Amino acid sequence: MDLLNNLALGFQTSLSLANLGYAFLGALLGTLIGVLPGLGPIATIAMLLPSMYSLEPTSALIMLAGIFYGAQYGGSTTAILINVPGEASSVVTALDGYQMARKGRAGTALAVSALGSFFAGTIGTMVVAAFAPPLAALAFEFGAPEYCALMFLGLVGAVVLASGSLDKALAMVVLGLLLGQVNTDVITAVPRFSFDIPELMDGINFVIIAMGVFSFGEIIANLGKPPEHREVFVKNVTGLWPSKKDFKEASPAAVRGTLIGCLLGVLPGAGPILASFTSYSLEKKLAKHPEEFGKGAIQGVAAPEAANNSGAQTAFIPMLTLGIPTSAIMALMIGAMTLMGIQPGPQVISSNPSLFWGLITSMWVGNLMLVILNLPLIGIWVKLLTVPYRFLFPAIMAFCAIGVYSLSNSTFDVYCTAMFAVIGYVFHKLGFEPAPLILGFILGPMMEENLRRSLLMSRGDWTIFITRPIAAIMIAVAVVLMAAIALPIIRKKREEVFVEEE
Amino acid sequence: MKIRSQKDFVSGIALIAVGAIFAIGATNYSFGSSIRPGPGYFPFGLGIILSILGLSILLGAFTAKSKDGDPIGAIPWRALICIVGALVFFGYFLPRLGFLISFPIMIAITSAGGSEFTWKDALLNAFILTALSYAIFIHGLQLSIPLWPA
Numbered sequence A: 001m002d003l004l005n006n007l008a009l010g011f012q013t014s015l016s017l018a019n020l021g022y023a024f025l026g027a028l029l030g031t032l033i034g035v036l037p038g039l040g041p042i043a044t045i046a047m048l049l050p051s052m053y054s055l056e057p058t059s060a061l062i063m064l065a066g067i068f069y070g071a072q073y074g075g076s077t078t079a080i081l082i083n084v085p086g087e088a089s090s091v092v093t094a095l096d097g098y099q100m101a102r103k104g105r106a107g108t109a110l111a112v113s114a115l116g117s118f119f120a121g122t123i124g125t126m127v128v129a130a131f132a133p134p135l136a137a138l139a140f141e142f143g144a145p146e147y148c149a150l151m152f153l154g155l156v157g158a159v160v161l162a163s164g165s166l167d168k169a170l171a172m173v174v175l176g177l178l179l180g181q182v183n184t185d186v187i188t189a190v191p192r193f194s195f196d197i198p199e200l201m202d203g204i205n206f207v208i209i210a211m212g213v214f215s216f217g218e219i220i221a222n223l224g225k226p227p228e229h230r231e232v233f234v235k236n237v238t239g240l241w242p243s244k245k246d247f248k249e250a251s252p253a254a255v256r257g258t259l260i261g262c263l264l265g266v267l268p269g270a271g272p273i274l275a276s277f278t279s280y281s282l283e284k285k286l287a288k289h290p291e292e293f294g295k296g297a298i299q300g301v302a303a304p305e306a307a308n309n310s311g312a313q314t315a316f317i318p319m320l321t322l323g324i325p326t327s328a329i330m331a332l333m334i335g336a337m338t339l340m341g342i343q344p345g346p347q348v349i350s351s352n353p354s355l356f357w358g359l360i361t362s363m364w365v366g367n368l369m370l371v372i373l374n375l376p377l378i379g380i381w382v383k384l385l386t387v388p389y390r391f392l393f394p395a396i397m398a399f400c401a402i403g404v405y406s407l408s409n410s411t412f413d414v415y416c417t418a419m420f421a422v423i424g425y426v427f428h429k430l431g432f433e434p435a436p437l438i439l440g441f442i443l444g445p446m447m448e449e450n451l452r453r454s455l456l457m458s459r460g461d462w463t464i465f466i467t468r469p470i471a472a473i474m475i476a477v478a479v480v481l482m483a484a485i486a487l488p489i490i491r492k493k494r495e496e497v498f499v500e501e502e
Numbered sequence B: 001m002k003i004r005s006q007k008d009f010v011s012g013i014a015l016i017a018v019g020a021i022f023a024i025g026a027t028n029y030s031f032g033s034s035i036r037p038g039p040g041y042f043p044f045g046l047g048i049i050l051s052i053l054g055l056s057i058l059l060g061a062f063t064a065k066s067k068d069g070d071p072i073g074a075i076p077w078r079a080l081i082c083i084v085g086a087l088v089f090f091g092y093f094l095p096r097l098g099f100l101i102s103f104p105i106m107i108a109i110t111s112a113g114g115s116e117f118t119w120k121d122a123l124l125n126a127f128i129l130t131a132l133s134y135a136i137f138i139h140g141l142q143l144s145i146p147l148w149p150a
Helices: A002-014 A017-034 A041-052 A057-082 A088-102 A106-141 A144-161 A166-179 A206-224 A244-264 A271-286 A299-314 A316-322 A328-339 A347-351 A353-384 A389-408 A411-430 A435-458 A469-501 B006-026 B041-063 B077-097 B099-111 B119-140
Strands: none
Touching: A002 A017, A002 A106, A002 A353, A017 A041, A017 A057, A017 A353, A041 A057, A057 A088, A057 A106, A057 A299, A057 A328, A057 A353, A088 A106, A088 A206, A088 A271, A088 A299, A088 A435, A106 A244, A106 A299, A106 A316, A106 A353, A144 A166, A144 A271, A144 A435, A144 A469, A166 A435, A166 B006, A166 B041, A206 A389, A206 A411, A206 A435, A206 B077, A244 A271, A244 A299, A271 A299, A271 A435, A299 A316, A316 A328, A316 A353, A389 A411, A389 B077, A389 B099, A389 B119, A411 B006, A411 B077, A435 B041, B006 B041, B077 B099, B099 B119
């Protein structure tokens, strides 16, 4: 019963009154800052880190965990309420969450998101406690070809996200990959597509594209409709709490999302993001009514939110056991640990067990605080939606404009957002859906790096992707998935052709 | 041949063009070979793929099944210009005039994008949102935003 002993040791640390207080404070600050567009978990942690130097390490890390979850949940809140995904993994939440909000079910969406996240966080905590070493070994099995294959699978999955034409979804993925090419080449350090603009050499910030194509494109489109048709949100908001039927539909989705999140979260790079996209695709495939996805399906909120949260949990495994950060946030957490005199790595478990297990359990406590804090807040968030649109859209604009500027205190980012607002509106007009573009954009640079590494490894032989078993399985799944998407469309087209000829 | 989907026709042409621009742009960087791929390898391939997808969408525009020609429809110039204009205004004037002057004007320009625009609402929005943003971002979060004209 090592596991129970370990967890008990952890809870002794994290359940002290002071530490509970820090967890609550962290979750509160994280949520409040996280709901401001453009200020995601990274910005929030970076902003609050200096004020935590004086705390003792365990308390500081517990508070950090609270901030992390709070900010992440704040990002999902804005994704649901105003279609502004605060961070990459809540892009998927925006798809169905925002549509639920438009139908007057914002409260249900927020509650499902909070409860799904909490459930996923609980399972995630146990997985971390029980399987940290073997899961870390899994991540070691992944070389460049495996990552490349996994990302290919993720991109194929992204096509499933779109409910419109297959051609257009594919084009959006490729366009996203191309936008991700605006950067400095990681292998040769050559700046690409930067037109000698220094700001472009680091690439375009994800928030700029997401804000431009999601929020501003949407605002322009709404304003283009005559006011009587605009009715962005249903006025009478019904039932803040999910109904029995909602629970029945959402629970299995949340369970599957949690499992996917636990597995994919371990992978450095894009774990939680891929997890949320993958679980959404899976739910859409499994659903009895796949046509409801994109129009406010509750499973489309529950699954990715659970996946994203359990993924965030297991993302701590490589960090804690190997000292490898899996994302920018993890890197910040490692930075915070180092500042406090703790060297992350395998030795933390043995040299400082109360800190290690305290941190793991505090993840769970952070999650719990989030639920306690946010369920009452839901009523307030939903009230915001009853503000008439002529006051709401300038407010969204105001917070987005400051958020974008504060990304790197640069007006260049504001201009970029203006450009993506136009592009976002063009997408809207021409019937392109932006979600696959975002995934392509995020995965592009990682996929390229791994593709080129793989080709270097194999001396230019593309069969490396099918001779290595793990990579081969993922490629095979991607091909099957692709065929599954393409076949019904081809069949439908042929039927149409035949009907016309008769 | 008759264009049956105006949307797909325009989309196809735009995608072919964007793909071509990226592919041509990529020729500025060393292409390398499959054994040692250079910085131009990946974007060149992607640009070509995007153009092919664009071509497929373009061809589809002639065979689409829509009856009304799937028109792009009217563009809400007022909203488009006001929203984009407000962002550009904010970007240009924030460092020059400072937050307290450029921000309320940006909000007023934004408000003008709505079809139910009234001066009263615009001024109300500008006043309330400036006060709120000041309290949250500058007072509360201490973001370094220039306040007054430089």
